[in-house]
Amino acid sequence: MEIRTVLHMFDPMPHVSPFDINMAVDAGFDAIFPYPNVTLEQVHGLVQDAIFSRGPSGVKRTGLFIGGRDLGLALSMLEAARKAMVPPFEISVLADPSGGFTTAAALVACVEKQLAEKHGLTLEGQHAIVFGGTGPVGIATGVIASLAGADVTLVDPFNIDTALEKAKEYNARCGSRLKGTYASSDADKARLIAHADLVFCTAKAGIQVLNADVLGDATQLKVAGDVNAVPPLGIEGIKAKHCGEPLQHAVHAPGAVGIGALAVGDVKYKLQNALLRYLLSSEKPVFLDFREAFQRARELV
Known part of the structure; x- marks a missing residue:
């Protein structure tokens, strides 16, 4: 048997x-x-x-x-x-705690692909902001993007100390180079987004993080990704199925494009399924975390 x-x-x-x-x-x-x-x-x-x-x-x-x-x-x-x-x-x-590794890997891989296709660039040296950056998906997103060469800042909605502590903890644990800050108002968000090449929105579901007015302050934004699929979505103007469509409210960054939650979620689902299957197909025992997840996500996109 x-x-x-x-x-x-x-x-x-x-x-x-x-x-x-x-x-x-x-x-x-x-x-x-x-x-x-x-x-x-x-x-x-x-x-x-x-x-x-x-x-x-x-x-x-x-x-x-x-x-x-x-x-x-x-x-x-x-x-x-x-x-x-x-x-x-x-x-x-x-x-894969709270789906953090697979969701983050899918998000960063999707953003990386659009960055290459629309702007001919890699993650290396890009200024990236992670809103909701002190939650599980946000931290994992920051670590993955940082290890891929981006200059990443984790953003807590209330407390700079929380962001700084998380950045320090995971830099020590994972070898990343995360920074930390907070943004409790639209003015704070506008200040951050004005100098961002990439935006990752990993805040709680049902909360709009970036509205049209804030996006209007972006001047060098290239790609923005949102994992929130529950209305209101995290970034105004990005629809759940968007995958490289122009980010309409970033009027001073005309080349900016958006990636929605369902586009990320499709990759995340395929990724987690592939990793679970890999547990049984590998000839030798494997121990999988965000590193393997990002490698596989890059292949899937």
Whole structure:
């Protein structure tokens, strides 16, 4: 009898995300087991329970998904899982807390593609602003763009200390060069966007971050991407399905184009599905985070 495929889903939150469970089902796993309220200290023992019970052939048909909302904790849990492996008893692991890694990878890859197609440029040296930059998707977006060569500033809506702390934490953890600031008013946003080449909007759903008046202050903006699919959308003038359409309100940056949430979401869905499937298809155990996600996203766009 063929050994069934199994996905164990660890989450430090009270509930494992239904979105991620649905994605695992669509990726073709036979059996899916969610584990809520998992602590970092518990990861080692749970992983070894999973690997020793199936044998060398069974571990190749076993995967682990790490969720939650804290990117740093997810990366620490991924590393703890890696250290718990005892060759040849090793399973593949994907960390994607709050969809942060796959959504961010899809967003940056989409922006990078439009930047190349519409302006003939790479991310290297581009001034990028991440609104909603202290949330999971915002931090991951900033890290990915920074490691690809962009000059990135994370923007918190209220508190500069929060932005500076997140930038410092993830620079130390990931090797990025993030900056931090805040923008609590349209005047703050206009000041930032006036010198931005790229804008990533990763704020909470249903909140308009950039209105037409603020966009009117952009002078060198080239590409803006928004992951908010819940009205009102995050950037006025960008529709959910936009993928390279002119950004109409950026009147002083006539070459600027926008990317909407559904265009990003299409890549994100394909990306997460591909990474989940890769847990079972790889001949050797793999440990996947934002780095592999961005590499795959570049291929998908």
